[in-house]
Amino acid sequence: MLTVIKVQEIDRRSIPELRLELDAALAVYRHSVRADPGTPLAVDLRQVRFMDSTGIAELLRAQAEAQDLGGSISVLAEGPVRRVLEVAGLWEHFHRAGIHAA
Numbered sequence: 001m002l003t004v005i006k007v008q009e010i011d012r013r014s015i016p017e018l019r020l021e022l023d024a025a026l027a028v029y030r031h032s033v034r035a036d037p038g039t040p041l042a043v044d045l046r047q048v049r050f051m052d053s054t055g056i057a058e059l060l061r062a063q064a065e066a067q068d069l070g071g072s073i074s075v076l077a078e079g080p081v082r083r084v085l086e087v088a089g090l091w092e093h094f095h096r097a098g099i100h101a102a
């Protein structure tokens with residue numbers, strides 16, 4: 001299952017919108033993970049131009065919720081967002097499911 005995040009800058013001001021998008025995706029994912037537990041929820045951040053630590057915290061919150069459902073999250077990102085995840089040591093954390101971006 002793929003969800004494309006529409007927020008272009010993830011920071012303290014946009015977290016409520018990001019949370020709504022992730023929670024909606026998790027609600028749908030809840031049903032699909034029961035049918036196919038090995039399928040991660042792919043979160044596409046390739047349109048996001050900026051992300052700070054609040055975005056990282058929100059991704060980790062969503063990952064914990066997905067794990068509680070028996071699933072996982074895989075992040076698709078490039079440019080500065082991928083770099084933020086690499087510097088934070090989380091790029092590989094969100095790629096255990098084998099979904100990778102350019």
